[in-house]
Amino acid sequence: MHRRIIAPGALAAASLMLAIPASAASHSPGAPGIGDPYYPAYGNGGYDVSHYDLRLKYQPATDELSGTATILARTTQDLSSFDLDFLLDVSEVRVNGAKASFTTSGQHELVVTPRTPLDKGTPITVVVRYSGVPSTKSAYGFNTWHRTPDGAVAADEPEAAWWWYPSNDHPLDKATYDVSVAVPDGTQAISNGTLQSTSSQLGWTRYSWRQNKPQATYLTTLAMGKFDITTSTSEGGVPVVNAYSKDLGDNDGAARASVERTGELVDWLSGYFGPYPFSSAGGYVPNTTTGYALETQTRVYYSPKQFAKGSNASVVVHELAHQWYGDSVSLKGWKNIWLNEGFATYAQWLWSEHEGEGTTQELADYVYASHPADDAFWTVKPGDPGPDHQFDDAVYDRGALAIQELRKTVGDDAFFAILKGWPQEHAYGNASIADFQAYAEKVSGKSLGALFDTWLFQPSKPAGVALAKSAVVQPRSWKKIAAAVDGAH
Numbered sequence: 001m002h003r004r005i006i007a008p009g010a011l012a013a014a015s016l017m018l019a020i021p022a023s024a025a026s027h028s029p030g031a032p033g034i035g036d037p038y039y040p041a042y043g044n045g046g047y048d049v050s051h052y053d054l055r056l057k058y059q060p061a062t063d064e065l066s067g068t069a070t071i072l073a074r075t076t077q078d079l080s081s082f083d084l085d086f087l088l089d090v091s092e093v094r095v096n097g098a099k100a101s102f103t104t105s106g107q108h109e110l111v112v113t114p115r116t117p118l119d120k121g122t123p124i125t126v127v128v129r130y131s132g133v134p135s136t137k138s139a140y141g142f143n144t145w146h147r148t149p150d151g152a153v154a155a156d157e158p159e160a161a162w163w164w165y166p167s168n169d170h171p172l173d174k175a176t177y178d179v180s181v182a183v184p185d186g187t188q189a190i191s192n193g194t195l196q197s198t199s200s201q202l203g204w205t206r207y208s209w210r211q212n213k214p215q216a217t218y219l220t221t222l223a224m225g226k227f228d229i230t231t232s233t234s235e236g237g238v239p240v241v242n243a244y245s246k247d248l249g250d251n252d253g254a255a256r257a258s259v260e261r262t263g264e265l266v267d268w269l270s271g272y273f274g275p276y277p278f279s280s281a282g283g284y285v286p287n288t289t290t291g292y293a294l295e296t297q298t299r300v301y302y303s304p305k306q307f308a309k310g311s312n313a314s315v316v317v318h319e320l321a322h323q324w325y326g327d328s329v330s331l332k333g334w335k336n337i338w339l340n341e342g343f344a345t346y347a348q349w350l351w352s353e354h355e356g357e358g359t360t361q362e363l364a365d366y367v368y369a370s371h372p373a374d375d376a377f378w379t380v381k382p383g384d385p386g387p388d389h390q391f392d393d394a395v396y397d398r399g400a401l402a403i404q405e406l407r408k409t410v411g412d413d414a415f416f417a418i419l420k421g422w423p424q425e426h427a428y429g430n431a432s433i434a435d436f437q438a439y440a441e442k443v444s445g446k447s448l449g450a451l452f453d454t455w456l457f458q459p460s461k462p463a464g465v466a467l468a469k470s471a472v473v474q475p476r477s478w479k480k481i482a483a484a485v486d487g488a489h
């Protein structure tokens with residue numbers, strides 16, 4: 001339905017209006033944000049992307065990135081203009097083949113005005129030609145493009161895409177990807193999914209990667225550098241591609257001793273979460289100096305620091321658990337972050353129990369006992385932590401504790417049915433904590449409102465927990481349990 005408003009005086013101006021296409025009056029600009037209250041400017045309104053094709057070239061010596069993004073999308077409203085989230089320098093934008101005008105606005109908005117307005121429900125093809133030095137661009141005073149001695153890495157949460165490709169940057173708009181990057185011969189380019197081809201020409205080697213399942217923008221990763229790439233297939237049949245910087249120094253052995261277990265751990269997690277949702281798995285360890293790991297889809301990013309104390313299968317379990325909880329089933333909005341981090345942490349607890357390093361109940365009791373009631377830890381609500389506390393310990397540890405409480409409330413049979421059923425229920429989609437509660441209630445037949453409220457939505461330490469007191473008084477090994485919790489993330 002096109003809404004037409006005839007303003008006073010419009011009839012007198014009728015001759016002027018003849019120059020405007022008949023439908024233009026009802027078309028309006030797409031919103032500069034998708035509507036997430038944690039990050040009002042992230043993502044955009046008015047269209048839905050189905051595929052990104054990124055054909056790029058990167059020069060490690062200068063950090064210059066250039067190329068073309070071709071974006072396939074469909075409009076969700078009548079649009080006079082729309083935004084993409086992006087920071088690099090744009091030289092040309094085309095919409096459905098025709099040159100469009102463009103400008104920048106806000107911290108990271110590229111505003112595109114097509115020659116003719118776009119009707120709701122229309123497939124559109126947007127071509128953006130661009131170049132730039134990502135390490136020189138910032139928004140809100142920060143930059144998440146990580147330079148390394150031999151290249152760079154794009155892996156961050158919730159902001160990573162702005163520095164390397166134009167996008168609708170929010171997990172609500174997932175899409176498939178072809179990422180093809182040319183780098184100087186001798187350098188490798190790593191991205192998500194399967195390596196479709198490599199080809200060499202004029203001193204440049206092109207790596208072409210494909211992600212054939214929907215992927216959130218922040219889970220799309222890119223790393224250029226000197227890597228050793230390994231390939232294998234898990235016992236359960238999942239192809240595994242890992243990459244290690246040739247410059248990992250003393251961390252090299254521990255990194256490989258952890259990440260080379262990806263296939264084994266994918267198969268082990270499948271026992272709890274159901275079939276692995278993607279056509280490839282693996283991880284990469286670049287020579288970055290940041291400390292994190294990130295669940296970039298199918299190709300997890302690990303900082304070498306994760307392996308500084310020795311092997312760390314636990315972090316691999318955490319990031320692989322996210323492939324089900326976070327990547328296949330993505331958040332409807334960032335406030336639902338517990339659906340990612342609580343479950344990835346709980347997977348580490350299951351692994352700890354499997355390894356004989358502390359049971360899930362011992363770890364839950366440890367988290368409960370190690371934070372006194374006046375600890376600020378309890379003021380963060382895992383179910384709605386706020387953007388400034390999105391990745392606080394409470395989201396992870398209290399978040400996993402909440403899952404243990406759920407398990408005790410519904411019983412093991414219902415609990416493990418929920419754990420395995422949920423990733424199927426919302427495979428390749430988006431969900432909220434409310435959706436999860438409704439699903440858990442359906443499977444268990446129990447009303448869980450009070451439980452969720454107590455453990456996820458109260459800014460205080462829940463009282464009267466049926467603690468397994470024996471575990472608190474006489475833990476199997478406090479040291480090991482503390483290490484399992486503290487080393488979790």
Ligand code: TRP
Nearest residue numbers: 155156157292293294295391489
């Ligand atoms: N999601 C990551 C994890 O738990 C943690 C994380 C939060 C992160 N913010 C980040 C990682 C920024 C890298 C960069 O595994």
Ligand code: ZN
Nearest residue numbers: 318340341344
């Ligand atoms: Zn995590």
